[in-house]
Every structure is written in C-alpha cells, then in structure tokens.
Amino acid sequence: MSGALPAVLPPTEASLGPAMKALNERMRTFVAALFTLGNQRGSAPKAYKMAGYGGDSEQAISVAAYRLKRDPRVQEAMREYWQQHMRADLIPDIHRAIKDGLRDMDIEVRQKAAKTAAQMVGLMQPQKIEVTHKGQSRTEMIQEIQAFARELGLRPEQLIGGAGAFVPKIELKSEPIDVEAEEVWEAVP
Numbered sequence: 751m752s753g754a755l756p757a758v759l760p761p762t763e764a765s766l767g768p769a770m771k772a773l774n775e776r777m778r779t780f781v782a783a784l785f786t787l788g789n790q791r792g793s794a795p796k797a798y799k800m801a802g803y804g805g806d807s808e809q810a811i812s813v814a815a816y817r818l819k820r821d822p823r824v825q826e827a828m829r830e831y832w833q834q835h836m837r838a839d840l841i842p843d844i845h846r847a848i849k850d851g852l853r854d855m856d857i858e859v860r861q862k863a864a865k866t867a868a869q870m871v872g873l874m875q876p877q878k879i880e881v882t883h884k885g886q887s888r889t890e891m892i893q894e895i896q897a898f899a900r901e902l903g904l905r906p907e908q909l910i911g912g913a914g915a916f917v918p919k920i921e922l923k924s925e926p927i928d929v930e931a932e933e934v935w936e937a938v939p
Contacts, residue, residue, distance in 0.1 A: 770831060
C-alpha cells in the first residue's frame with residue numbers, strides 16, 4: 751500500500767452515540783476512517799493504519815484489520831456512525847428530489863412526492879393496513895360461497911369465476927365438479 755494516507759480525526763465526544771462511546775479512541779478512528787475511505791478494496795487495512803495500528807507485515811495488518819472490522823462492537827459502531835452521517839449527507843439530496851418530484855409533469859410522481867414530503871415533516875403518518883382472514887374450514891368456506899351464490903342467483907362456480915379467481919375444481923356437497931375456464935367466463939354475464 752503505497753502513498754500517504756489521509757488524516758482522519760477521531761469523532762468528537764459530543765457527536766458520539768452509545769456504540770461509538772463503547773469503543774476506545776483507535777477503534778473510533780478506525781470506524782471514521784472506514785467511512786471516509788468508503789467500500790473500496792483494501793479499505794480495512796488502510797483504515798487500520800490510519801487509526802494508528804501497525805503490524806509486522808502487510809499480511810498481518812490485513813488479518814488484524816479484517817478481525818477488527820468483524821468485531822461485533824465495531825460492527826454496531828459502524829452502523830451507528832454511518833446512519834448518523836448518511837442522514838446528514840442525504841438531507842439536501844432528498845430535499846432536491848422531493849422538490850423535483852413536486853414539479854414533475856406526471857401526476858403520480860407529484861402525488862408520491864407530496865406524500866413523502868408530508869410524511870417527512872410529520873403532517874401524515876404512514877398507514878399500515880392489516881387484513882386478517884377468519885379461520886374457516888374448507889367446508890365452511892364452501893358453504894359461505896354457496897350462500898352468497900344463492901343470494902345473487904348464481905351457481906357457486908359463477909361467483910368464484912366472476913371474482914377473478916380460476917378454480918379448476920371445487921367441492922360442493924362432497925362431490926367434485928370440474929369447471930373449465932371457458933365455461934366460467936362464458937357463464938359470467
């Protein structure tokens with residue numbers, strides 16, 4: 751590894767999250783150096799050296815850097831540090847993308863941009879819709895289909911076909927009835 755390595759200052763105490771605070775100064779500098787170097791080939795040994803670590807050979811440095819990078823405490827600190835810095839770095843880009851979306855000619859793009867902007871400033875909360883299916887046995891479901899079909903004046907296979915579902919075989923009164931796709935589509939008004 752030739753060439754001078756860029757200087758990396760360890761993060762200030764005030765900017766540290768709990769995972770970074772759990773590390774010693776060299777480990778913190780290692781995490782910051784990894785962030786500075788990015789995900790390029792050979793970044794771990796470079797970050798290891800930038801943090802003030804050394805070794806007897808390049809091979810020994812590479813192995814030690816690999817082990818340090820895989821340390822669970824360092825992994826957690828990397829997640830914390832990268833999340834903290836990526837948020838700060840991405841805010842102007844996100845703002846610009848939303849503004850561009852709001853000016854887009856496509857109404858769907860404008861609507862998505864407006865929804866995203868509203869969610870980001872707390873005017874709109876993301877909605878979670880849960881659909882649960884009541885636990886019915888197959889027999890109970892068939893009976894329910896038969897009842898709906900009677901109410902609508904249809905055969906059960908017409909009801910299922912009309913709902914967009916293709917069921918090649920349906921059991922009614924414990925007797926199998928074969929229904930072909932053409933028959934279902936022809937039978938639906």
